[in-house]
Amino acid sequence: MSKNISIGLLGCGQVGTGLVKLLNQQRDFIERRTGLKLVIKHTLVRNPADKRAVKAPGLTKDINRILGDDSIDIVVELIGGLDPARAYIIKSLKAGKDVVTANKAVLAHHGREIFEAARLVNRQVYYEAAVCAGIPVIRSIKEGLLANHINLLMGILNGTTNYILTRMSEEKLSLADALKQAQQLGFAEPDPTSDVSGADTANKLCVLAALSFGIKVAPKDIYTEGIMGIELEDIKNADEFGYCIKLLAIAREVAHNKVELKVHPTMIPKKHPLAAVRNEFNALYLHGSAVGDMMFYGRGAGPLPTASAILADIIELGNQPAFVPTPCVGTTPDVHRGAYNWGDKKILPMAETVSEHYLRFPIIDKPGVIGKLATLLGRHNISIYGATAALVPTKKQLGNVRILTRPAKESQLKQALSEINRLAIMRGKATVIRIEE
Numbered sequence: 323m324s325k326n327i328s329i330g331l332l333g334c335g336q337v338g339t340g341l342v343k344l345l346n347q348q349r350d351f352i353e354r355r356t357g358l359k360l361v362i363k364h365t366l367v368r369n370p371a372d373k374r375a376v377k378a379p380g381l382t383k384d385i386n387r388i389l390g391d392d393s394i395d396i397v398v399e400l401i402g403g404l405d406p407a408r409a410y411i412i413k414s415l416k417a418g419k420d421v422v423t424a425n426k427a428v429l430a431h432h433g434r435e436i437f438e439a440a441r442l443v444n445r446q447v448y449y450e451a452a453v454c455a456g457i458p459v460i461r462s463i464k465e466g467l468l469a470n471h472i473n474l475l476m477g478i479l480n481g482t483t484n485y486i487l488t489r490m491s492e493e494k495l496s497l498a499d500a501l502k503q504a505q506q507l508g509f510a511e512p513d514p515t516s517d518v519s520g521a522d523t524a525n526k527l528c529v530l531a532a533l534s535f536g537i538k539v540a541p542k543d544i545y546t547e548g549i550m551g552i553e554l555e556d557i558k559n560a561d562e563f564g565y566c567i568k569l570l571a572i573a574r575e576v577a578h579n580k581v582e583l584k585v586h587p588t589m590i591p592k593k594h595p596l597a598a599v600r601n602e603f604n605a606l607y608l609h610g611s612a613v614g615d616m617m618f619y620g621r622g623a624g625p626l627p628t629a630s631a632i633l634a635d636i637i638e639l640g641n642q643p644a645f646v647p648t649p650c651v652g653t654t655p656d657v658h659r660g661a662y663n664w665g666d667k668k669i670l671p672m673a674e675t676v677s678e679h680y681l682r683f684p685i686i687d688k689p690g691v692i693g694k695l696a697t698l699l700g701r702h703n704i705s706i707y708g709a710t711a712a713l714v715p716t717k718k719q720l721g722n723v724r725i726l727t728r729p730a731k732e733s734q735l736k737q738a739l740s741e742i743n744r745l746a747i748m749r750g751k752a753t754v755i756r757i758e759e
Contacts, residue, residue, distance in 0.1 A: 330388035333400035340625025424451035430528035448635035456627030470610030481602035482517035565589035
């Protein structure tokens, strides 16, 4: 005998439409395989009269139609953004409903509040679709790798920026042209700021870091640098040096109570597993104490991959028995229930992090430039292992000096560049791209 699961859907945009389509296609298969009969009862939208690509059940613009319906078991939040998503999630939990969300921003900014609200009313929040869409990274870390101590995460978590960097590398497009192509194909929003600034990736890193390291973290705590400063010259230079450039989210345990968290363009060797991740695809590379190196790869965005992860969460919730209430207020939330495990780890300040670096100095061509730059870097304890120079083809008096450094502290590099950027031989500020081997 099938078990009925009644769903309240908040939002029917691209992902909501994908969920309705996928559920319509797979409903009978899901029922045969799991014994669950999934039914969307109400769908919250701004205007029920608008034309839609799918026939969404029970259209309403009144959230109380969902909150006040005791027959609804699960609320699926696909509104996106911070408000009213945060308020609707908390109200849904207080109304006795479990929640499934694909909203990485609301979890990154308000995750602690949301999971505490869920704990207090003995409800659950599932969020597999919030990071890497259809790639099951959340469930794998939360359950499959529960016996592992994870000490490194490196991820390509944003399909838009990966598509842009791939087109720049393979077609020699400028960043502006690659972005325009991504928008035409639907991989980038009309306003791509969240993607190209790194903010979207930082939101996802918040979710992964809290789950993997038990660390209290907000997007503002993560050093975040986007891709807008990357030029074709840097793509070409990276290729010559045996690297490619990716926008990476990096979480690394550097001591028993310190974690390095950052988002920035990164040069990685062409032999690195992440180097082969092209176009709009996402990937997460991690190291666990028992499993060693692992990588998850697949489509990290799009209505159907995201809907796939949402349905997986719904099915898991639908198949679980009721949970025993937690013993008392103030205890640590149970990670297995989908909450963050809040710990006392601290974020290593960016100034204290250490990396190898690629540096590009746009210079006025004069004798001794490389030597002068190397000397100034040396004064700040920055050692170099490679330096080349090339003239700008159309302007012979102008050039670029490319330098690769050995591991150096971020604070020392910043001091050196502050001094170098003021030199008369510089025709612009230095470009800095960190290197991960």
